Amino acid sequence: MREKKRCAVLTFHTTTEAMAMERRCQEGGIPGRLIPVPKEITAGCGLAWRMTAEEYERWRPELERLGLRFQEAAEMMLY
Amino acid sequence: MIYLDSAATALHRPPEVERAMCRALHTIGNAGRGAHGPTLAAARLVYGVREKVAALFGVSDPARVAFTANVTQALNTAIGGLIRPGDHVITTVCEHNSVLRPLYRKEDQGAELTILPADALGRVDFDALGDALRPNTRAVVVGHASNLTGNVVDLKKVSDFTRSHGLLLIVDAAQTAGTLPVHMEDLGIDVLCFTGHKGLMGPQGTGGLCVRAGLDLPPLLVGGSGIRSFDRAHPSQLPEALEAGTLNGHGLAGLGAALDYLLDRGMEDIHRTEDALARRFAGGVRSIPGVTLYGDLDAPVRAPIVTLNVGELDAAEVSGRLWDEAEICVRAGAHCAPLIHRALGTQERGAVRFSFSCFNTEAEIDRAVQAVADIAGEG
Numbered sequence: 031m032r033e034k035k036r037c038a039v040l041t042f043h044t045t046t047e048a049m050a051m052e053r054r055c056q057e058g059g060i061p062g063r064l065i066p067v068p069k070e071i072t073a074g075c076g077l078a079w080r081m082t083a084e085e086y087e088r089w090r091p092e093l094e095r096l097g098l099r100f101q102e103a104a105e106m107m108l109y
Numbered sequence: 110m111i112y113l114d115s116a117a118t119a120l121h122r123p124p125e126v127e128r129a130m131c132r133a134l135h136t137i138g139n140a141g142r143g144a145h146g147p148t149l150a151a152a153r154l155v156y157g158v159r160e161k162v163a164a165l166f167g168v169s170d171p172a173r174v175a176f177t178a179n180v181t182q183a184l185n186t187a188i189g190g191l192i193r194p195g196d197h198v199i200t201t202v203c204e205h206n207s208v209l210r211p212l213y214r215k216e217d218q219g220a221e222l223t224i225l226p227a228d229a230l231g232r233v234d235f236d237a238l239g240d241a242l243r244p245n246t247r248a249v250v251v252g253h254a255s256n257l258t259g260n261v262v263d264l265k266k267v268s269d270f271t272r273s274h275g276l277l278l279i280v281d282a283a284q285t286a287g288t289l290p291v292h293m294e295d296l297g298i299d300v301l302c303f304t305g306h307k308g309l310m311g312p313q314g315t316g317g318l319c320v321r322a323g324l325d326l327p328p329l330l331v332g333g334s335g336i337r338s339f340d341r342a343h344p345s346q347l348p349e350a351l352e353a354g355t356l357n358g359h360g361l362a363g364l365g366a367a368l369d370y371l372l373d374r375g376m377e378d379i380h381r382t383e384d385a386l387a388r389r390f391a392g393g394v395r396s397i398p399g400v401t402l403y404g405d406l407d408a409p410v411r412a413p414i415v416t417l418n419v420g421e422l423d424a425a426e427v428s429g430r431l432w433d434e435a436e437i438c439v440r441a442g443a444h445c446a447p448l449i450h451r452a453l454g455t456q457e458r459g460a461v462r463f464s465f466s467c468f469n470t471e472a473e474i475d476r477a478v479q480a481v482a483d484i485a486g487e488g
Contacts, residue, residue, distance in 0.1 A: 044336055044346045045141035046172045049156035066144040074336045074344065077144055077152075 034107040038086030039065075041073030041101040048077040054096050061085045071104050080108065110436045111473045116256055116284060116414050116464030117440050119310045123370040126363040130312060133362035140356055141335030141349070151358045158361045159348070161368040165376075166282075166301055167292030168319045175351035176317040176361060180283045181207040183302035183318035186329040186351060187279045188212060188250065191300070194219030196247035201225045201233045202448035203255040203262075208281050209448065212250065221245070227452045230405040231258035238270045248277035248299075253291065254284040257446045257460065258404030258453075259387070259414030261289065268297045277324075283307060284412045287371055288380050293319050300326065309371065311364030314357045320347060328353060382467040383413035386474050390463055391415045393478030399485045403453050403460060413465040419485045424459035427484055431461075435480040439463050 042048045052064055062081035067073045081089070083105055112120045133154065138147030140155045159171035168174060177183045188211040192198055198212060202224055216222045223241040227233050238249070249271050254261045264280065271278040277299045282291055287308030293301045298321065305315030320326050331343035332353040344350055371379065391406050399420040406415070419427050428441035442459045443450055450456040463477065 044172070044344070044349045045152055046156060046159070046348055049152050050171070052153070053156065053160075064144060064149060074346070075141075076335070 032109050034109055036083040037106060037108040038081050038083050039068060039071060039104045039106060039108070040079040040081075040086075041067060041071055041104070042075040042077060042079075043073075043099070043101050045075050045077060047099045047101075048075055048079065051079050051098050051100065054098055055079070058092065058096065060089050060092060065108075068106060068108070070106060073101055075101075110438065111469075111477060112438045113463045113465060113469065113473075113477060114438045114440050115466040115469075116307065116412070116462060118306050118313060119308075119466065120438075121466045121468035122310045122363075123367060125366040125370060126311065129366035130359050130363040133359045137358050137362070140358055142355075154365065155356060155358060155361055158365040158368065161365060161372065162303075162317065162319070165287075165368065165372065166303070166319050167294050167296075169294060170322065172347050173320050173322060174317060175320065175348035176315065176356055177351070178314055178357065179306075179316040180281065180302050180304035181316075182329065183304075183316055184208055184279075184281055185211050187300040187302060187318060187326065188215060189329050190327040191277055191279070192220050192248060195221075195245060197221040197223065197243045197245045198248050198250060199223045199225065199238060199241045199246060200250045201252075201262075202227050202452050203231065203233060203258070203260065204250070204252050204446065204448070205256055205281065205283065206445040206447070207283070208250055208252060224448065227449060229453075231255060231260050231403060231449060231453060232405050233262070235263065235266050235270070238267070242274060246274070246276055248279055250279045250281070252281040252284065253289065254412035254414075255404070255446070255449060256284050256414070257416055257444050257449050257462065259284075259412040259416070259464075260405050260408065261285070261410045261412055264291065264296050264298070272297045284414070287367075287376065288383060288412060289410070290376060293321070299324055305360070305364040305367070309364060310367040312360045315360040315364045318351065320351075326351065330354065379467045380413075383465050383469075384411065386465045386469050386471070387411065387413040387415055387463075389471060390465070390474045390478060393475065394481050397478075397482045397485045400481065403455070414462060415464075416460045416462045417481070418455065418458065418460055419481065422458075422484070424455075424461045427461045427481075430484055431477075431480055434483070435476065437477050437480055
């Protein structure tokens, strides 16, 4: 049975920001994937970047260094 | 058939363009409208093309590249969004109607317009910019190259002027994108408008504009954006702000493949090839009695365009005979650039434009020269 994990959900103002996140993360070996924005979150774009909370904590400095734009980072339990 | 009308639209394209478009027809959804596989494939494809366009034009942030249906829509967005009633704008007689008509519309709404003249070779004296300057001057709008003469504008000189006077610089790169280098940020261009279906060798229905960081450019169109759906107002974030409605994802797939080819082969090599073909043609027709050539053909940097008339013949007749007798495709008529025709005295009969692709051959050029000679000889 799948278990929910504590995750970081990064939302975006635009689809282009989401695409930039995916491209730079893939290039840089940063974990995560695009998901539809969970209904609990309000965001400009319907795409969000999902990482585990631990991964986010670890990679957050690198995301900042890359200058990747996102709207906000929310924490929630996700499959 | 010999296609010498690439300034109107590309016909010769890398085969990858067609393949990419066909693949996209079967694989992509609507970019930015969901999170399933096909829509993500579309969004990734579009973002990839943004990155390539940004790399080509020296734009550090791909989000500042917005796609439109063509360069006319891009120019209407730039001119329509930035020029206000009471503003003064400087442009030139060399411009295409895609620049002139949006400016005339602004003039009708209260803007002021100064149109710099050209000399007998169709060259604009940009030293005259200083004389044209007014306290309310807001922008200079200029084409990088004339679609009639092939003359190229020294954008560095124009941008030195606009930067030193705090003016906006809007550039129409319809005839040079993919042929001549344009580094938007080095040159200090505020809005660079381009089409995808000429020198970039992509399909029709593609184009766009690159917007300088920090410049607030209101959209021409508003509507579906894929983001902020419950907001009454269209979103202001680039590039979605300037891309209302579904993008031409299938066309952009082709444009992306064309850009791959262009970036891989190198624009310098493409320009060198086209320039050599254009100069070979110009050199060949120059000595034919009765042929009148237009433009500054000896300039070191030119767009691959050679325009001429034969004797007193109507340009349409010449182009018709070239097609009927030699299957050579060229453009006759007014070329949507009325003011430069008046400046060169060709407003009555038009002019015959030959424009070249890196896929043309020297043998094709020589056959075209002979076809012009045959028409000139027969009168």
